[in-house]
Amino acid sequence: MVHCPHGHSYADHHSDRRICAVGVAMSIPKAFFSGMRRFGEALGGFCSTLLLIVVYVLGIGPAALAAKLIRKKFLSLGKEDRETYWEDLHVGPRKREEYHRQF
Secondary structure: OOOOOOOOOOOOOOOOOOHHHHHHHHHHHHHHHHHHHHHHHHHHHHHHHHHHHHHHHHHHHHHHHHOOOOOOOOOOOOOOOOOOOOOOOOOOOOOOHOOOOOO
């Protein structure tokens, strides 16, 4: 049995075909926009994945390799037997002119 887009069979209202024509006409834009939404979500997922791969390969990866080559440690996470993790900055008195341009 053939059904119109809103679930009725054509035999139920065969005398008034306009009901089914309106249902078909209304379902076409819904299907189009549903397809466009799914395409946009798929394209967005692909682009964000591609962008993150490029950022990692060109930015984070080489920076990590360079840091490893020069033995740079950004965090002191080693298991060291220290009494405290406090690091003294050794800041002493300075001339007044040195405070104006600190960086």
